[in-house]
Amino acid sequence: MVLTIYLDLLSQPCRALYITLKLHNLTFETQYLSIEKGEHRTSEFTQNISRFNKLPVIDDDGFKLTESVGILRYLARTKAIRDSYYPQDAKKQARVDEFLEWHHANLRSLCSPYFIRKWILPKFYGKITPADKLNPYFKQMVTCLDNMERLWLNSGLYITGDQLTAADVWAACEIEQLTMTGYDPKIGRPKLAAFLERVRNETNPYFDQAHQQVYKYAELENKNSKL
Amino acid sequence: MVLTIYLDLLSQPCRALYITLKLHNLTFETQYLSIEKGEHRTSEFTQNISRFNKLPVIDDDGFKLTESVGILRYLARTKAIRDSYYPQDAKKQARVDEFLEWHHANLRSLCSPYFIRKWILPKFYGKITPADKLNPYFKQMVTCLDNMERLWLNSGLYITGDQLTAADVWAACEIEQLTMTGYDPKIGRPKLAAFLERVRNETNPYFDQAHQQVYKYAELENKNSKL
Numbered sequence: 001m002v003l004t005i006y007l008d009l010l011s012q013p014c015r016a017l018y019i020t021l022k023l024h025n026l027t028f029e030t031q032y033l034s035i036e037k038g039e040h041r042t043s044e045f046t047q048n049i050s051r052f053n054k055l056p057v058i059d060d061d062g063f064k065l066t067e068s069v070g071i072l073r074y075l076a077r078t079k080a081i082r083d084s085y086y087p088q089d090a091k092k093q094a095r096v097d098e099f100l101e102w103h104h105a106n107l108r109s110l111c112s113p114y115f116i117r118k119w120i121l122p123k124f125y126g127k128i129t130p131a132d133k134l135n136p137y138f139k140q141m142v143t144c145l146d147n148m149e150r151l152w153l154n155s156g157l158y159i160t161g162d163q164l165t166a167a168d169v170w171a172a173c174e175i176e177q178l179t180m181t182g183y184d185p186k187i188g189r190p191k192l193a194a195f196l197e198r199v200r201n202e203t204n205p206y207f208d209q210a211h212q213q214v215y216k217y218a219e220l221e222n223k224n225s226k227l
Numbered sequence: 228m229v230l231t232i233y234l235d236l237l238s239q240p241c242r243a244l245y246i247t248l249k250l251h252n253l254t255f256e257t258q259y260l261s262i263e264k265g266e267h268r269t270s271e272f273t274q275n276i277s278r279f280n281k282l283p284v285i286d287d288d289g290f291k292l293t294e295s296v297g298i299l300r301y302l303a304r305t306k307a308i309r310d311s312y313y314p315q316d317a318k319k320q321a322r323v324d325e326f327l328e329w330h331h332a333n334l335r336s337l338c339s340p341y342f343i344r345k346w347i348l349p350k351f352y353g354k355i356t357p358a359d360k361l362n363p364y365f366k367q368m369v370t371c372l373d374n375m376e377r378l379w380l381n382s383g384l385y386i387t388g389d390q391l392t393a394a395d396v397w398a399a400c401e402i403e404q405l406t407m408t409g410y411d412p413k414i415g416r417p418k419l420a421a422f423l424e425r426v427r428n429e430t431n432p433y434f435d436q437a438h439q440q441v442y443k444y445a446e447l448e449n450k451n452s453k454l
Contacts, residue, residue, distance in 0.1 A: 051378055052329070065321050067328035074321040090304040091290055097297035102279070104331035151278055 003028040003079075004059040006049060008035045012112075013068030014056045015210040016173040020072060020166065022206040024081055036124050069100050072166050084163045095160040099152065099167035107174045110144035113137045118181040119217075145175070145185050145192065153191040157198060164202045172199040176211060179218035182225050230255040230306075231286040233276060235262045239339075240295030241283045242437040243400040247299060247393065249433040251308055263351050296327050299393050311390045322387040326379065326394035334401045337371035340364045345408040346444075368405070372412050372419065375402070380418040384425060391429045399426040403438060406445035409452050 005021065005028055007014035021028050033039040033055060041053050050057045052066050060078070065071050076086040087093045114137035121127040148171070152159050159167040175196060178185050186193035200207045208215070232248065232255055234241035248255050260266040260282060268280050277284045279293050287305070292298050303313040314320045341364035348354040375398070379386050386394040402423060405412050413420035427434045435442070 063318055063321075065325060067325045070321055070324035070328045073324050074317060077317040077320070090301060093304070094290075094292050094297055094301040097300050098292060098294045101294035101297045101331070104328070105335070108332070109336055 001061045002059075003061070004031055005029070006031045006033055006040075006055055006057040006059070008033050008040070008055050009210055010035060010213055011055050012108075012173045012177055013170075015214075016166075016170045017056050017058075017068050017071060018210050019169050019173070019203050019206045020075070020081075020085075022209070023203055024079070024085070026075075026079055069104075069170070072100075084165065086166050092160070096165045096167045099159050100170060102152075103167070103170055103174065106144055107148065107171060111141045111174060111178060114141040115178060115181060141178070141183075145189060148175070149189045149192045153195050158195070164199065168195070168199045169203060172196055172207070173210070177214055180214055180221060182218075182221040228288045229286075230288070231258060232256070233258045233260055233267075233282055233284040233286070235260050235267070235282050236437055237262060237440055238282050239335075239400045239404055240397075242441075243393075243397045244283050244285075244295050244298060245437050246396050246400070246430050246433045247302070247308075247312075249436070250430055251306070251312070253302075253306055296331075296397070299327075311392065313393050319387070323392045323394045326386050327397060329379075330394075330397055330401070333371055334375065334398060338368045338401060338405060341368040342405060342408060368410075372402070372416060376416045376419045380422050385422070391426065395422075395426045396430060399423055399434070400437070404441055407441055407448060409445075409448040 003026065005017065007018060007030065009015055009018065009032075018030075033045075035055065039045065040050075040055050046053060049059070050064060050066050054066055056068055056071065057064060057066050058071050058074075060074075065074055072086065075081055086096060114134070117129040117134055117137055121129065152171075156162050158164055159171060172195075175185050175192070186196060230253065232244065234245060234257065236242055236245065236259075245257075260272075262282065266272065267277075267282050273280060276286070277291060277293050281293055283295055283298065284291060284293050285298050285301075287301075292301055299313065302308055310316075313323060341361070344356040344361055344364055348356065379398075383389050385391055386398060399422075402412050402419070413423060
């Protein structure tokens with residue numbers, strides 16, 4: 001029984017899944033693909049790995065699955081995932097699910113459009129978005145991060161209470177990547193800042209391993225902005 | 228033990244959840260709220276029902292939960308939901324989850340921006356989006372519906388095979404509402420057309436009950452466009 005994960009650590013859901021697998025000491029093989037080079041868009045990938053042309057994908061002894069949150073739930077049912085990380089209790093699991101669904105319609109939908117235009121499009125495709133067109137996406141991201149601080153980080157050390165769950169890892173990986181645009185989501189958001197540090201400490205060394213490229217690009221962006 | 232659902236049947240996730248509850252003959256009380264009148268945004272709602280100010284919300288004997296997909300999973304663990312509708316088998320459940328996650332990032336994220344600008348904003352707030360600004364959202368919706376036809380409806384009667392699952396109901400409710408804008412998603416998409424009809428037949432009379440207002444507004448839109 002071999003579990004293979006196809007990923008690019010420049011992708012947020014790939015990082016969240018990688019951290020989850022490492023944190024639980026699961027045995028898996030890693031196939032690194034480059035989104036920048038379009039390695040997830042080849043006809044070979046479409047035919048043999050996934051018709052969705054997205055990462056991550058897992059192949060669990062022939063069962064291929066996409067969508068990181070769906071994969072997380074599948075792993076929780078079939079592998080040794082800690083109960084505190086994705087609880088089996090109906091109500092506790094519902095609280096983690098509630099965040100993971102909110103994540104899609106908020107953190108992911110409202111922060112990544114800015115990230116894509118500010119960082120992905122210029123870097124991968126040489127496409128620059130003018131400042132006035134970027135601005136609405138920036139504002140949308142700021143409001144969303146304010147909502148994250150206001151709605152989810154008011155009680156307990158983590159999103160659903162005092163124990164780390166998958167919700168925290170998915171959130172932290174999404175927010176951390178914004179630093180690559182030169183924006184620091186921690187400034188002016190003390191609860192978010194403390195939360196991100198807590199998730200990083202609790203999941204290290206895997207959090208830092210997964211974010212190596214993110215940190216490198218964030219540092220580069222900081223240096224460039226000071227020139 | 229009382230299960231209450233707060234909803235507005237003009238909202239897609241509310242309709243999907245309503246159909247699910249009726250289809251399984253679950254006992255529940257319904258609290259109808261008007262999104263148009265902002266009844267989900269009052270301070271009473273925020274304090275007593277949900278700080279997210281979104282619908283649907285369930286209150287299961289004091290346990291309040293938002294996010295329709297999270298609610299579906301909670302109901303599948305705590306109430307008599309048919310196994311074929313949300314399977315307990317790890318791989319079958321993963322296929323339903325895979326679609327429900329794709330739904331967020333595709334059907335919902337890429338079709339509702341057009342729906343909101345073309346229908347919600349003029350109707351609820353008197354705000355008209357000029358045709359040239361609407362156009363990119365229209366194109367995005369068309370591509371997404373083409374992907375739905377191409378990626379998900381190629382094998383089997385339903386999204387994950389030959390049996391109706393929650394994936395089908397969530398998808399059909401999202402797609403059906405587009406008719407309110409005067410656009411017919413069935414034209415040029417024979418598999419999608421057959422699929423929508425199949426889901427409607429399989430879930431009636433609840434599908435039609437849930438879509439009463441949708442049908443009314445779609446008919447009105449058709450009449451107006453013929454004037």
